[in-house]
Amino acid sequence: MKTESIYFIWAHPRADSLTAHIVEEMQGQAARDGMSTTTLDLYRSGFDPVLGTEDEPDWNDSTKRLSPEVHRLFGELEGKDTLVVVFPVWWYSFPAIIKGYMDRVWNHGLAYGEGHRLPARKIHWVGLVGGSEERFARRGWLANMTDFFNGIGGYLGIEKTEVTFLYNTIGVEEDIVDRERHFENLFAEARGVVSGLAA
Ligand SMILES: Cc1cc2nc3c(=O)[nH]c(=O)nc-3n(C[C@H](O)[C@H](O)[C@H](O)COP(=O)(O)O)c2cc1C
Structure with missing residues (x-):
């Protein structure tokens, strides 16, 4: 059986945050399950989330050469089965640095546009919600965010x-x-996400 290959993308300003510990638990599970992993820690990698002219798509030219950083980071996705994006829920969305990553790296001519797609087969989004499940669902955020992620996929x-x-x-x-x-229990749930990827 082919080894599952995971690309973790995560965002939190603190390297000792709960979000960071969740990522560590998932990485540990992946190692125990014999999966291969690559991790992009957006904050500590010094990633600049602001899209500048260099990375602005040219809608008439999908071969436009973008910034070296974007081509390098997009290249890291080659051969990966699953992208696992881990983030704290901020204003019923993800931190801005993830939005900037998507704006720049999942760019036209690379991740979408004629004949282009993200190399991975699956994306698993893992969001840490400060409040309760009951309120999150009742106020429509569960459906809203899930629809959004499905649309992007x-x-x-x-x-x-x-x-x-x-x-x-x-x-x-x-x-x-x-x-x-x-x-x-939260750590166990996070480990379960990784174990479920090979299924
Ligand atoms: C800027 C900001 C916005 C937040 N917005 C929400 C929110 O919309 N809904 C929610 O349930 N929690 C919200 N929270 C709480 C975070 O989701 C919570 O602090 C985080 O998941 C805890 O994990 P951490 O210790 O790794 O930060 C917000 C926190 C911050 C800092």
Whole structure:
């Protein structure tokens, strides 16, 4: 059986954040499952999320040469089965640095446009939600964000989009009795995302 190849993209200003620990748990599971992994830590890689003229698509020329950084980062996606994007939910979206990554790296003539698509077959989005699942769903954010991610997957020619939200990541909900167990459960859920990729 072919070894599953994962490309992790994650964003958090702090390297010791819960988001970072979730990524570590997922990387550990991937290693135990014999998967090959590459990780892009957007904050600490010094990635500039602002799209400038160099990376602005030329709609009439899909062969336009973009910045070396964009070609390098897009090249890293070659041969990967799954992109796993891990992020804290900020304003019912992802941090701006991820939007900038998409603007620049998933560019016209590379990830979409005539004859182009993202090299990976799957994207799995993993969002850490500060609040409760009940409120997230009741206020429409679960459907809204899931639709958004599915739409992006379709545009990029991705076969399968999966979305996992981890809830109560601030850990202050009244019904959390045992905080340690709560966070252990979140880590287990994150590890389960990785184990499920080979299925
Ligand atoms: C700028 C900002 C916006 C946020 N917006 C939301 C939000 O829209 N919904 C929510 O449930 N939590 C929101 N949060 C809380 C984060 O989701 C939460 O702090 C994070 O998932 C916890 O993981 P961390 O410790 O790795 O940051 C926000 C936090 C920040 C800093």
